[in-house]
Amino acid sequence: MKVACVKDDKIVIEEAPKPSLKDGLGALVKTLGCGLCGSDIVKFRQGSVKNGTVLGHEIVGEIVDINSKTGFKVGDRIVSSHHIPCLNCVYCKNGNYSMCAHFKETNIVPGGFSEYVYLSEEHLQNVAVKIPDNLTEIEASFYEPLGCCIRAIKRAELKPNSKVLVIGLGSIGILMGQALKAYQAEVFGCDILKERIDFANKIGIKSYYSSEVKNLQVDAVFMTSGADVTIDLALKEVRDGGKIIVFASTPKNFGYANNEIYYRELTVLGSYSPAIADLKDSINLLASKKIKVDNISTVYELKDIDKAFRDTIENKILKAYIKVK
Ligand SMILES: [Zn+2]
Ligand SMILES: [Zn+2]
Numbered sequence: 001m002k003v004a005c006v007k008d009d010k011i012v013i014e015e016a017p018k019p020s021l022k023d024g025l026g027a028l029v030k031t032l033g034c035g036l037c038g039s040d041i042v043k044f045r046q047g048s049v050k051n052g053t054v055l056g057h058e059i060v061g062e063i064v065d066i067n068s069k070t071g072f073k074v075g076d077r078i079v080s081s082h083h084i085p086c087l088n089c090v091y092c093k094n095g096n097y098s099m100c101a102h103f104k105e106t107n108i109v110p111g112g113f114s115e116y117v118y119l120s121e122e123h124l125q126n127v128a129v130k131i132p133d134n135l136t137e138i139e140a141s142f143y144e145p146l147g148c149c150i151r152a153i154k155r156a157e158l159k160p161n162s163k164v165l166v167i168g169l170g171s172i173g174i175l176m177g178q179a180l181k182a183y184q185a186e187v188f189g190c191d192i193l194k195e196r197i198d199f200a201n202k203i204g205i206k207s208y209y210s211s212e213v214k215n216l217q218v219d220a221v222f223m224t225s226g227a228d229v230t231i232d233l234a235l236k237e238v239r240d241g242g243k244i245i246v247f248a249s250t251p252k253n254f255g256y257a258n259n260e261i262y263y264r265e266l267t268v269l270g271s272y273s274p275a276i277a278d279l280k281d282s283i284n285l286l287a288s289k290k291i292k293v294d295n296i297s298t299v300y301e302l303k304d305i306d307k308a309f310r311d312t313i314e315n316k317i318l319k320a321y322i323k324v325k
Contacts (some may be wrong), residue, residue: 004113004305004322006044006053011113016054019118021067027119029061029078029126034112035141035297036308036320038172038226042249044309056112056322057082058144060137064116070124079143080119080128081279082108086224097259098273113305113322126276130289138321139286142175142293147174147274147282148247153183154278155271156220156245165218165237168225169196169207171296171319176247177205178291188216190233191225193315203292213237214277219313220245228252240309243267279303297321 001018006013012226021028023214035058045051065078072078072097084106084293085097093099099134100241107116119128131140149172154265158164162185177200189200189207200207210233217239223230226248234244256268285291298317300308308320 001113002302003054003110004302006049007051011309013183013303021065026120027063027068027072027124028065029117029119030064031112031115031117031324032060032062033141033321033323034059034135036312036322041312052190054111054114059112059117060141068124072124077131078128079131079140080123081144084122084126085281093279097275098271116322121275127279130282135286138297139293141321142286143282145172146175146179146286147279149179150281151274151278152245152247153179155269156221156243161186164220164222165216166222166224167233168228170236173224174200176224182285182290183277213313220240223247226250231256238266240264243269246270299323
């Protein structure tokens with residue numbers, strides 16, 4: 001089968017052995033497509049993955065072989081996320097599922113940018129779901145990224161009708177903004193790119209240039225931008241006693257000012273990856289059609305995946321969906 005793998009500073013197509021169930025439990029899934037996540041881009045650019053790594057975890061597929069105690073069967077269209085919490089360790093027991101060692105070590109094999117993937121029985125039991133009939137495969141590909149946003153919103157514990165600002169209107173900012181609206185927040189957004197601001201305004205997120213955001217005094221800021229300078233903006237726009245939800249890494253990795261956190265009684269809160277319950281909420285929210293995800297992705301064939309990475313890095317597109325089948 002064909003896989004797309006990292007090779008130095010490129011993504012190349014190579015032949016690889018097709019995974020099989022042998023006699024074990026799990027499912028062999030023919031990949032229909034896979035979303036390109038910002039974290040794939042970060043791993044690729046930082047060179048933190050070995051040559052030969054197959055990236056991609058926002059998979060949409062069809063089961064072609066299965067041996068499972070779950071109700072899934074051959075022919076089911078499914079989505080799955082990649083990591084699974086153990087539910088038993090100190091992290092899981094405290095709700096920090098994405099810090100769990102088992103969560104970090106579990107994955108789909110070999111990765112989503114591949115003609116076939118193997119999903120373990122554990123994936124099928126915990127993080128895979130059948131795609132509701134009213135969702136297209138591209139809409140369904142937002143299952144995992146929207147799950148991440150929902151987790152951040154839940155962690156923020158907003159009061160009804162809270163005023164929030166989403167800094168960064170890339171695909172995750174657009175998802176976050178819409179999800180926040182679905183959770184009854186009053187949402188503002190900002191970015192430095194005109195086309196992103198226009199796009200956000202068009203789908204009902206009141207958005208501005210970052211340089212033009214003035215004194216919103218929001219209850220919470222959602223940081224989906226990975227630019228260092230946005231930290232100052234977040235501190236300026238959050239009200240005293242408010243929350244800043246950190247949802248992206250920044251290159252220089254410098255922090256929030258201690259004294260400002262203290263004297264202004266701010267809460268700075270990280271949110272990383274979704275928990276199982278957030279994924280369930282995500283698929284239900286997608287099926288409700290309360291948020292629009294059919295116009296975010298640009299579709300690329302698997303053979304053009306390197307271009308999909310470049311176009312994403314150069315901000316030519318909001319998000320890439322790699323059509324595999
Ligand atoms: Zn992702
Ligand atoms: Zn655990």
